[in-house]
Amino acid sequence: MYKDSAPEKWVYKEHTKVKHILLKKYLYAWIPILGRWNPIICYFDGFAGRGEYKDEKTGEVLNVGSPILALKVADKKAEYLDKIVCIFVESDIENYENLEEAIEREKPNMKNLKKIKIIMENAEFAHVCDKILERLEEEKCTLVPSFFFVDPFGFNGIPFTIIKKILSNPKTEVFFNFMARDIARFIKLPQLKDNFTELFGTEEWKSLMTLHNREQAVVELYRKQLHENAGVTYSLHFKVSESDKLRTLYYLIHATNNFKGHGIMKGIMFNQSAHGSFAYLGPNDVSERSQIRLFDINDIGQLKKYLKDRFQNETLTYDKVLEKVCIPWYSEPPYIEKHYRQALKELEKEDKIKVERITSKTKRGLKGDDRIFFIDAIQIK
Numbered sequence: 001m002y003k004d005s006a007p008e009k010w011v012y013k014e015h016t017k018v019k020h021i022l023l024k025k026y027l028y029a030w031i032p033i034l035g036r037w038n039p040i041i042c043y044f045d046g047f048a049g050r051g052e053y054k055d056e057k058t059g060e061v062l063n064v065g066s067p068i069l070a071l072k073v074a075d076k077k078a079e080y081l082d083k084i085v086c087i088f089v090e091s092d093i094e095n096y097e098n099l100e101e102a103i104e105r106e107k108p109n110m111k112n113l114k115k116i117k118i119i120m121e122n123a124e125f126a127h128v129c130d131k132i133l134e135r136l137e138e139e140k141c142t143l144v145p146s147f148f149f150v151d152p153f154g155f156n157g158i159p160f161t162i163i164k165k166i167l168s169n170p171k172t173e174v175f176f177n178f179m180a181r182d183i184a185r186f187i188k189l190p191q192l193k194d195n196f197t198e199l200f201g202t203e204e205w206k207s208l209m210t211l212h213n214r215e216q217a218v219v220e221l222y223r224k225q226l227h228e229n230a231g232v233t234y235s236l237h238f239k240v241s242e243s244d245k246l247r248t249l250y251y252l253i254h255a256t257n258n259f260k261g262h263g264i265m266k267g268i269m270f271n272q273s274a275h276g277s278f279a280y281l282g283p284n285d286v287s288e289r290s291q292i293r294l295f296d297i298n299d300i301g302q303l304k305k306y307l308k309d310r311f312q313n314e315t316l317t318y319d320k321v322l323e324k325v326c327i328p329w330y331s332e333p334p335y336i337e338k339h340y341r342q343a344l345k346e347l348e349k350e351d352k353i354k355v356e357r358i359t360s361k362t363k364r365g366l367k368g369d370d371r372i373f374f375i376d377a378i379q380i381k
Helices: 014-035 066-076 093-109 125-138 160-167 180-186 190-200 204-208 214-228 259-272 297-310 318-324 337-349
Strands: 040-045 053-055 083-089 116-121 146-150 172-178 234-241 248-256 315-317 354-356 371-373
Touching: 014 040, 014 066, 014 146, 014 172, 014 234, 014 248, 014 259, 040 066, 066 083, 066 093, 066 116, 083 125, 093 116, 125 160, 146 160, 160 172, 160 190, 160 214, 180 190, 180 214, 180 248, 190 204, 190 214, 204 214, 214 234, 214 248, 234 259, 248 259, 259 318, 297 337, 315 318, 318 337, 318 371, 337 354
Parallel strands: 040 083, 040 146, 083 116, 146 172
Antiparallel strands: 172 248, 234 248, 315 371, 354 371
């Protein structure tokens, strides 16, 4: 097995690029939203790496690591910031020193460094988080609005207790590389039982050992723990596979208590997925991800029926409809906002719902506090 600083681990493959696209697009939205209303926000990179990769085909060194990506976005969105603290944690000393050099090379390209505070730690992710969270607890304080990118090579060193403590702070989110394939593969090894109990925060993982589809089961158990143990309101998972479209590499899990953040990430994941499947299935699917692919009319028909059945005889605002379909987490439909808007407009046209426009300024609009009456057509007439 290669050590974390081995060159073989730092080749910029398509699946890594896709992961970085999701992160970059979300930060482009997250920084203006939080930075506009908070004097300080924080980006925390728990396994920051080297800061650079080698191009898979040419061997060229690319300054594209997640810390560099975050700094570039913060610099471009600095008009929305008073201050952003970027904390980069890397335990491997060779990677850490390389990251320092990569950041120093990037600084001359940045125009708004005075708004960006960079903190680097050559330490373990869990240790650094523990130290920060314990100090906040002692001082009876909470974290400033923070986004945690947790991207390990394996599944060790990410105790569920730490993830739970992070998410117990308001306005805090986690974007997590969850190595479901390797967990499912090694779950029967007795020497790893303590690692799995620490990772899941429960011994319930033992019940998954005999399942045929362990990969999906470990993802569902982890999300269940996020919701039932850590108290998270919203979560999403995005499957990342290799080019044969069969072999999973890992899942990306986003957890938040903020509905707006959940909706933004869901839209980004849908846009980057193959056929709206919330998955990247390999380099051959790059062309498939070039545009948002709407579900066909049959899918919209199913969504219309779901909305009518779910909210029969209720009156809700448009925003509240979008929030309620996400709960409970295990039954959230695979649609994004534009699908809900289309379905509701069609239902209105068919006289199957009534809309009272409060936020919208046009008869065709649908947003915000617009009230939706899920009543039968006969009652409307």
